[in-house]
Amino acid sequence: MGLPGIALRDWRAQGTSFTFRGHEIRYWSAGSGEPLLLVHGFPTASWDWHYLWHPLAERYRVIACDMLGFGDSAKPRGHDYRILEQADLQQALLVHLDLREPVHLLVHDYGNSVAQELLARHEEGGFALASCVFLNGGLFPETHRAVVSQKLLLSPLGGLFARLFNRRRLAHNFARVFGPATQPSEAELDAFWELIRHNDGPKAMHRLIHYILDRREHRERWVGAMQRTQVPLRVIDGPLDPISGAHMVARYRELIPRPDTVELPGIGHYPQVEAPEQVLQHYLAFRQERAR
Template sequence: MALAEIPLCIWRKRGQTFEFRGQAIRYWTAGQGEPLLLIHGFPSASWDWHYLWQPLTQRYRVIACDMLGFGDSAKPVSHAYSLLEQADLQQALLEHLDVGQPVHLLAHDYGDSVAQELLARHYESQINIASCVFLNGGLFPETHRPVLMQKLLLSPLGWMIGRAFSRDGLVKSFRQIFGPHTRPSESEMDDFWSLIENNHGPRIMHKLITYIPERRTRRERWVGAMQRGEVPLRVIDGEVDPISGAHMVARYRELIPEPDTVLLSDIGHYPQIEAPCQVLKHYLAFRDRLMLPPLKVACS
């Protein structure tokens, strides 16, 4: 059964604003129960989760924001963007909402790196993470395969490339990374572009893209946190994604003890948009498994 979408115009009306270090951040929250923090990817925004939003809010207290520089949040031009600061932002949002319980994470793409940092902070007793599920993202710099637009944004001419970035450029990029049968409609592309274009977003894209080298710098910290094995983890991954598809999952299985992975056939980089029913099924199965009592081992 298909999941109902939330039109972007409705999604925007449901958002709220709080201030983070002098910048306006848009956020959404609904539902009751254990807190579930959704962390979006690059170059999009929290609307990425709109298919999953309502079914998740029936079971959990769901929280999401457009990170600094994304979507409908502030996009300051003279700012050095950092994944570490985005992790600070997520913690500030949880504090703003007075969330005191252990937090479950569901992350995608750029958001995977933010979740990895939060996982590392969990082991430093800075935040209490109950579980973490990663969708397609660059969990390991050595397996990340950026598309041409990302490479151009990282070049010395990145500032010029970003300012010239258009809806047509977004369509070309998304055609490369979505599954062959699950590409977004023209209407969806209009909405994705609206979120990128808002608050003059293209002029800072070359600053946001610095997350790619930042991942390399933080690799040992973040991979080490995943290898600790004390926080339950799962990867749900679109296998035909050229950026972080089956090849990334193969590396995950090599490096992470007792790896819990799900590969979605014919699905690309945005599984929560391309195959939301499958993502929901595998996410809820993961959460349900966490609730099972531990097996009792008889000793004689």
């Protein structure tokens, strides 16, 4: 029997807000125990974690926010969105919640880059990180295979393309990056689109896409931190993902000492949506192995 998940309406009702640099940020917190910070990807929001939310909250204190420019958080027009600021946001949220102990991370896509920055800060003494598990994401810019919509958003026509982005284009893109047997339902697509559309979100997409350039700019620092760290790391990856699937895992195994990787057969870019039971199984195993 699959994990039940949380309907978007109910998810929204459970959230609360705080202010980050003058912007309203929506966040969620549940459970007790060691803090586990969930960081979502582009172009969606923290509702991505809704299948895993209750099972993880039974074991840990789980925290997630819609990052600046995403979901139900503020989406300021003309803002210079950068990964470093999103990492600042995650730290500000932990301060707001008065959480001072080392934090575990479970991250996806855009969130992988935020986690890499937090890992680099940990290595520099500016953040206390206990462990990190990466789902599909562009950990290495040389293996990131952008889809056409990402290339268009990053182009000089990005602002125009962003204004034309709609549910139909989202469905087309997701059909390509989800596994063939784990495609999103119409209801899921409606919810994803509602979160993107909220607060005129498409008009910010061409600015949010700057994360691809951030990955190139900070590659040596971020990858170097992964190579040096003693923080436990694991990759749980959907290998059919054309953006960051099996080819990214192969590169991870080449570059990262003692690579701990799990591939989920038949799964694409969104393992936490396509195969939440498997993600939960492998995440809990990772935590249990390191608690011995």
